[in-house]
Amino acid sequence: MKLEILTKQDNRELQNEIISKIRDLITYKNLEPGDKLPAERVLSEKFEVSRSSVREAIQKLEFYGILISRPQSGTFIANIGQIAMTGMIDDILSLDEQDFKSLVETRILLELKTVRLAALRRTDEDLERIKSALDAYKVKMIAGEDCLEEDLLFHLAIAAASKNSTMNTLMLLITPEIIVAYDEDPICDGDVALSEVKKHEDIYRAILNQDPKLAKETMKIHFSKLYDYIYGEDRNLKVKKG
Secondary structure (H helix, E strand, O other), X not given: OOOOOOOOXXXXXXXXXXXXXXXXXXXXXOOOOOOEOOOHHHHHHHHXXXXXXXXXXXXXXXXXXXXXXXXXXXXXEOOOOHHHHHHHHXXXXXXXXXXXXXXXXXXXXXXXXXXXXXHHHOOHHHHHHHHHHHHHHHHHHHOOOOOHHHHHHHHHHHHHHOOOHHHHXXXXXXXXXXXXXXXXXXXXXXXXXXXXXXXXXXXXXXXXXXXXXXXXXXXXXXXXXXXXXXXXXHHHHHHHHO
């Protein structure tokens, strides 16, 4: 699975602007479920933005189940009524900082459950997928390169290994907004990079050894920065409750 990485706030604002225009286009053209959107090239010319920006906006709407892209065919409107679809897009566009913190908190709660289930239910195929994402993350992290995509793929592989389709779907739904959380997060190097790699390896090892309790604890340690971001001074209390 390929993820588009958003790294700048202005890119997010541009993306929201494009999403608004796609919503207006659907409303103006009175498009219905199953109808096809204009090609990316046409939309980029109409909105006066790059094709890559249009593609990112479409991918975000795909994550939320509003659009469906079919290879060699194009992008289509999902089976959602226009009123519901417009409301969903408005919700996406209206996310503020507090809403975003709720998304991050939801991710924490989800992953503490999925990693435990993954340790209990993982298959050899799941282990290979998790290990592959871990190895790719390790190479980039130690090299001091941006490895956000590899990190997210590692976590999504764990979610898939939980064998809980609802939790897995929720992870996929919140991923686009979670990506933006790391907008200004510095790239790690040196001992910090090795420490981050070890946290991922500890999670993998707990899943490998089918130790659900340890898997949950290692994930908590990995999420220490996110706990600080969400709970601030109350972090220790919240971790215990988790």
